[in-house]
Amino acid sequence: MATDEIDYNIVFPDAGTSERHWQGTKEPVVILLGWAGCKDKHLSKYSSIYNEQGCVTIRYTAPLKTVFISESFGYKELSSTALKLLEILYDYEVENSPIFFHIFSNGGFMLYRYIIELLHTDKQFSSLCVIGAAVDSAPGNANIRGALRALTAILGPKITPVLRYVLLTLFVVTVFLLRIVLYPLTKYIHKNHYDAVQENPPSWPHFYLYSRADQVIRHRDVELFMETIKQKGVPVDSFDFHSSPHVSHFLKFPEQYTLKCRDFLAACMKNLESTEIKRRRHVESQ
Structure with missing residues (x-):
C-alpha cells in the first residue's frame, strides 16, 4: 500500500x-529494509520468518535512484523517507510495541542510518522501544567495484549495452570523485552511511x-565496522556463512538463517523483559 508517496507493505x-x-x-514489530533493486516478493519471504512467529512486519525498499544517485551526490532524500516510515508506527497504533529491524545490504543500511539519526535526535520518537537489528550483507565502505557489480546486476539484460555502459561510467566517475577523492572535504557536508x-x-x-x-x-568492511561499534559498547553478534553470495544467505541456507x-x-525480547523486570523492582523499592 502507499502513503505520502511511500510504497510499503x-x-x-x-x-x-x-x-x-x-x-x-x-x-514485536519487525521493519524490513530491502536491498537496492529488491522486489517485494523477495522481501516477503524474509518477512514470513517473523510473521510465522506472530510478529507484525513492515516491508519497504528505497528506490534505486535514491540509493545510487541521491546518496552519491549527497542529497539526503532518504531522511524524509525514514521519517515517514517511523510515522507508520503511529498510523497503525503500534508505537508502543517492541521494534526490531532487519536490514539488507547498503541500500537498506543507508535508510537505517537516517532512522537511527531520528531516533537519536527527534523527540517525537524518543518513546519508541527498539530492541535490536539484524543486518544482512552490510555495511560496505567505499567499495566501487562492489557497487558496480550490484548496479550491473540490478540493471539486468533488458537495458541496451550502450546505455548500460554510459550509466555505469557516470556512476563510477561520480562515486570515485565525490565519495573517495573529495571525501575528506565532502564528508563535512554529507558523511557516508558507514x-x-x-x-x-x-x-x-x-x-x-x-x-x-x-x-x-567486503567481509573485512563488516568485521571492522563490528569491531568499532563493539568498542563503543554496542552488543554485537555475527555469523559468517562463508560460501553464500551477496544477500543470498537465506537462499542458500534457509533453515540455518531462519x-x-x-x-x-x-x-x-528476553533482554527487554529482563530490563522491564529490573525497572519495576527499582520503582517498587522507591
Missing part, C-alpha cells in the same frame, strides 16, 4: 499465533549476517 499476525509465541506481551553510524551507533544489540564469498560487500534470526529476536 504491513502484515498483522492472527491473534492466536501472537499469543502462542509471545504469551500476553506485545508482539562513517555516520560507526561514529554514533545506536545502543541496541546487532546481529551481522555476512559471507566471505560476498562479491559486493533459526538464527528467530533466536536473535527471542534473545532481544
